[in-house]
Structures are given as C-alpha cells and as structure tokens.
Amino acid sequence: MSSTSYTPTLPLSEGSMTGEQFEDALLAIEKDVCSHGDTVHYAERPKFFENCEGSYLYDYNETPYLDLQMWYSAVNLGYANQRVNNALKQQIDKLPQLACQYLHKEKVELASMIVDSAKSAFGEKGRVHFNVGGSQAVEDALKLVRKHTRKQHMLAYEGGYHGRTLGASAITSSYRYREPFGEFGDRAEFVPFPYCFRCPYDKKPDSCGMHCVKQFERKFEHEYTGTWNPKTGKAEFGAFFVESIQGTGGYVIPPKEYFPEIARICKERGILLVDDEIQMGFFRTGKLWAMENFGVKPDIMVFGKALTNGLNPLSGLWAKEELISPDKFGPGSTHSTFSSNSLGTATGLEVMKIFKEGNYEETVPEKGAYFLNILKSLQKKHKEIGDVDGLGLALRMEMCEADGYTPSRALADRMFQRGLEGNLNVNGKKMGLVLDIGGYYKNVVTLAPSLEITVEEMDLAHDLLDQLITECKQN
Ligand SMILES: Cc1ncc(COP(=O)(O)O)c(C=O)c1O
Incomplete structure (x- = not known):
C-alpha cells in the first residue's frame, strides 16, 4: 500500500466527530504508520x-x-508549569538553537548549580557533562567508568532499570530487553536488592542481620568467588550502578543502613559507585538527590527526566573531579549533536531555580x-x-x-x-x-x-x- 493512500483520512476533523471517533480514526492510522517498538502498544487500547x-x-x-x-x-x-514554560519561550526568542561545540550562558549556569548542589550534598567538587536522554547519560557514565578503570564488567541490581540503549540494556536486569538483540558480552552481574517485603533470601527485616550485605561482601572474600583477585587487590567490576530507590523495579525502598554498607564495600574493593537519579532525583524523595536520604557519596551520578520538567530533552552526569578532570576525560571523549541544547539548558536552569527558591x-x-x-x-x-x-x-x-x-x-x-x-x-x-x-x-x-x-x-x-x-x- 502506498503512503498516498492515507491522504483521504488526513487531516482528520476533530470538530465533526466525537472524541472517541476522533481517537479511533487516529489510532487506525497510528497502528499502520508508527513502529510498535516503543511502549505504546503495551496497552490494550493506546490512549490519546x-x-x-x-x-x-x-x-x-x-x-x-x-x-x-x-x-x-x-x-x-x-x-x-508557567515558570518553566516561560523560560522555554524566552529562550526560543533569544537563542533557540546552537551547535554544541559553542558555549551559551545557560549551560554554564545550569552546570554550576548542579555542581554546587552535589558539593553541598556529597562534599565533593565535580563537573557536569550533559546529554539528551537518561540512557545516553548512562552510556556516558559507562564510558567514564571504563576510561578510569579500563574495566567493562559492572555490577547492578536485580530489578534495576537504567535504560534501553545497548550499553544501558547491558546493566538493566530484564533479560527480556536483551534477548532479541544477541549477545551482551558486557552484561552486568545482578545483585539482589534489599526488597524486604519479598526478601530474596527469605529473611525478616527485624532478624536478618543485613544478610544481603553479608552475601554481597562474600563476593570479595577469596579468589574462588570468581570476582576478586587478592594478589592484585582488584575486583573484576568497574562500577556498581545503583538506584537508591528502585523505580521500574517497583519503588522499593531499602533500609536506611543498607547503602552506607554497600558504599563501604565498594570503596574497599576499588569499585566505583554510580548513582542513577534519573527517576528519583529532583526532590521526588524529599531531597534533591535521593541518595542524600542514605548519607552516601557516589563517585558518579546520572540524572534526566525532571531536570526540564519533561519539557525538552536534557540529561547529564556529575562526576568527581578526579574522574572527569580535563586530563582524564579530554575533549571528544563523548559527544552528541543535541547534548547541551539551549532549550534544554534554559528550562533546566529554571527548574533548578524553582527548586532552590522553594521549600x-x-x-x-x-x-x-x-x-x-x-x-x-x-x-x-x-x-x-x-x-x-x-x-x-x-x-x-x-x-x-x-x-x-x-x-x-x-x-x-x-x-x-x-x-x-x-x-x-x-x-x-x-x-x-x-x-x-x-x-x-x-x-x-x-x-x-x-x-x-x-x-x-x-x-x-x-x-x-x-x-x-x-x-x-x-x-
Ligand atoms: C532509573 C532510570 N534510569 C535510566 C532510565 C532511562 O532513561 P531514558 O528513558 O530517558 O533513556 C530510566 C527511565 O525510566 C530510569 O527510570
């Protein structure tokens, strides 16, 4: 069927139809012209x-x-949100687009606000690198970890979700997302998350003695666990990618004492801690960064989604200076055409200002x-x-x-x-x-x-x- 066969039905006239008829007509076209590869067709009847x-x-x-x-x-x-919308409108009238190899004020201001927030939350000077979506920021974090550690094996959680690009799929727990796409040599090792309502070790929180922490620590007890070399003092993993509260995994909230222990073990074993704040960041949990609830300092943090209140794609990572200083992560280490687009940085900046001024x-x-x-x-x-x-x-x-x-x-x-x-x-x-x-x-x-x-x-x-x-x- 040629694409011209759709012209009689387009443009649809909303005024002459009921809402349901208009949706039905649009849906009939959508089913035929849009890929079903995204998540729209999970629903029995996709909704407009x-x-x-x-x-x-x-x-x-x-x-x-x-x-x-x-x-x-x-x-x-x-x-x-009026304030965020207006910031976008003003930016459209001022600097709506600019190639990312040039600088603009809002990028620098937004990066400064995020660097300041991380300094006050985690006590560390760092730098920010922007990208477009959450998965892309995760990819950048993977590059940063690989560059620093020269390791491709990562730890991540059962139930964890970090996105669906190839690299992000490799550290996302669902095999369902990987199976149709061949082998993932860099697939993470998945560790049980402290999901106390359905404890993976069948324990009860009041009497478990943090069994899950002990099981994690066991990985590095001797060389025969397969992941630790006592002679070099090196683990096989570059980083542990964590969501402090699992998002897609079901908003599972760990006990307060859990993450400090995981951070201690990672530090002792030379494994970087990457904090995925893409879903739980930006005050979702009552703190700007969800990890602040647990008193833990990540080495790298990734963020996206609410940074622009969902208005214009922008994501990014923050990393400790020692990982991302210009001599370590030099020009061209990673790049994407839209990575720090001016509409995204302007809206992100307004969002950060709203958060700073608010309560x-x-x-x-x-x-x-x-x-x-x-x-x-x-x-x-x-x-x-x-x-x-x-x-x-x-x-x-x-x-x-x-x-x-x-x-x-x-x-x-x-x-x-x-x-x-x-x-x-x-x-x-x-x-x-x-x-x-x-x-x-x-x-x-x-x-x-x-x-x-x-x-x-x-x-x-x-x-x-x-x-x-x-x-x-x-x-
Ligand atoms: C915790 C977490 N990490 C990464 C991602 C991937 O972000 P994106 O869908 O923007 O690629 C998501 C998206 O739901 C997420 O919740």
Whole structure:
C-alpha cells in the first residue's frame, strides 16, 4: 500500500466527530504508520491526550485524568508549569538553537548549580557533562567508568532499570530487553536488592542481620568467588550502578543502613559507585538527590527526566573531579549533536531555580506522609493491598490476591486499564486516573504524583483509587 493512500483520512476533523471517533480514526492510522517498538502498544487500547495542566491530563472529550505517576516522575513541578514554560519561550526568542561545540550562558549556569548542589550534598567538587536522554547519560557514565578503570564488567541490581540503549540494556536486569538483540558480552552481574517485603533470601527485616550485605561482601572474600583477585587487590567490576530507590523495579525502598554498607564495600574493593537519579532525583524523595536520604557519596551520578520538567530533552552526569578532570576525560571523549541544547539548558536552569527558591525539603515529606496515610487507610479496607510504603512522594502499593501476599498482576493491569478508560465517577462527573505499574511481578502501583499536588487532589486520589480497587477486584 502506498503512503498516498492515507491522504483521504488526513487531516482528520476533530470538530465533526466525537472524541472517541476522533481517537479511533487516529489510532487506525497510528497502528499502520508508527513502529510498535516503543511502549505504546503495551496497552490494550493506546490512549490519546490533548491537554494538560497541573496534576491533570485531558482527553479529546475534555475528561480530566488525575495523573499519579507524572510521566514516570519527569514532570515533578506539574504539567504546563508557567515558570518553566516561560523560560522555554524566552529562550526560543533569544537563542533557540546552537551547535554544541559553542558555549551559551545557560549551560554554564545550569552546570554550576548542579555542581554546587552535589558539593553541598556529597562534599565533593565535580563537573557536569550533559546529554539528551537518561540512557545516553548512562552510556556516558559507562564510558567514564571504563576510561578510569579500563574495566567493562559492572555490577547492578536485580530489578534495576537504567535504560534501553545497548550499553544501558547491558546493566538493566530484564533479560527480556536483551534477548532479541544477541549477545551482551558486557552484561552486568545482578545483585539482589534489599526488597524486604519479598526478601530474596527469605529473611525478616527485624532478624536478618543485613544478610544481603553479608552475601554481597562474600563476593570479595577469596579468589574462588570468581570476582576478586587478592594478589592484585582488584575486583573484576568497574562500577556498581545503583538506584537508591528502585523505580521500574517497583519503588522499593531499602533500609536506611543498607547503602552506607554497600558504599563501604565498594570503596574497599576499588569499585566505583554510580548513582542513577534519573527517576528519583529532583526532590521526588524529599531531597534533591535521593541518595542524600542514605548519607552516601557516589563517585558518579546520572540524572534526566525532571531536570526540564519533561519539557525538552536534557540529561547529564556529575562526576568527581578526579574522574572527569580535563586530563582524564579530554575533549571528544563523548559527544552528541543535541547534548547541551539551549532549550534544554534554559528550562533546566529554571527548574533548578524553582527548586532552590522553594521549600521542597519540607513540603514533599509532609505531602508524602499524608499520601502514605491514604494508602494505609486503603490497605485497611482492601486486603488485596499487600504492601504500602513511601519516601517523600515516591510511593508504592502492591496489588495481591486476597491473601495480601501473592502478587496479582491481573488486578494491577485492570486498575491501569480501567483508570485510562476515564469512566470513574466523582459527584456525577466523569474522571480518569493515570497510574503506572511496575515491580518484579508487575503488580506494584508506583505512585509519583506532582510535587505540587494539593491536599484536595490527594483526597480525590483516595476516592478514585478506592473506587477503582473496589470495581477491579470484583472482576
Ligand atoms: C532509573 C532510570 N534510569 C535510566 C532510565 C532511562 O532513561 P531514558 O528513558 O530517558 O533513556 C530510566 C527511565 O525510566 C530510569 O527510570
């Protein structure tokens, strides 16, 4: 079929159709002309949205959907945030594009703010290197580690997610993402994460004596574990890539004492610690950088998503001076055409200013505590909620069978789908709910509401979730 055969249906006229008809017509074309290789077609019926504001997305029927996952935590300051939008508009009128081999003011200012933030969080002078997406920043971090250690083997976590480019896939736990693409010689070794609700060692947190830390340390006890050479005092791994709170893995929050121990072991064994803040950074957990909650100093940190409030692609890494000083990571070590694009740096700079001027270290934990109480009250009512937990506004709710433990992916899937149908009823008004499902068994509702969410919106979230769970557990 030639591409011209689509012309009779384009342009579609929204005005002459209902919202559903317009979506159906668009979807019919999309199915045929867009690759299905992204994540759109995970959904039974992919969803269109037309507008957004604050905590809400709106479809073609103008139905509001309360978004409790904010683009996987890319839109921390709410949709269509005026200050961030204006920064972008002003930059469009001033310096909308510039080849990345030239400098512009916003790049330097943004890098300075991130360097300052890392200095006050981790007590180390460092430097920033920008790129476009999270996976690309992870690739840059891999290059930096390889350059410094000359090692290609990395440690990473079971349940960890670092992206889907080839290098990032190699350190992401899901074999599903790698299997169709041949061999990954640089595949990471995956270590169990301290997921206490479902302890991989079948222990209980109050009596485990940090068994997982002991198991990790065992890797370097003698040469016969296969990863440590006592004669040279070198481990086989260049770095340990960690998310201090697992994102895609289901917003799993480790015990406070865990990461300091891991950092100690890595330091003793000459393994760099790379902190992936792509999903949990930018105050999601009540601290600018999630790792600050655990008092640990990474060697390298990667960030993306909420840096521009999801407005224009920009990501980056911060690394300690000794790893990234110009003599160690010289000109041309890595480069991408759009790596420090001026629209991204201008919006990123505005986001960092908003964070600096705001009071997020107080408001996020306060709101997080309120939201966690909502989840606890839902858990009391619905025995299918096996576990709830949260740090700041990174919250989790595990959907289970009626025993409160056996994971129920089916229930979580139904909630996800039903929420997107936009047929929930609030005082006679139709509404939808945007959720994200993650976790090892795909049964965890991972909640990342806007950091600007109001008490009224959180109360609404309670009512919508209650309605959704009540409906979905019946069929
Ligand atoms: C922790 C983490 N690292 C890396 C990535 C990859 O980022 P991107 O999708 O921008 O490539 C993600 C994306 O979800 C993530 O959550």
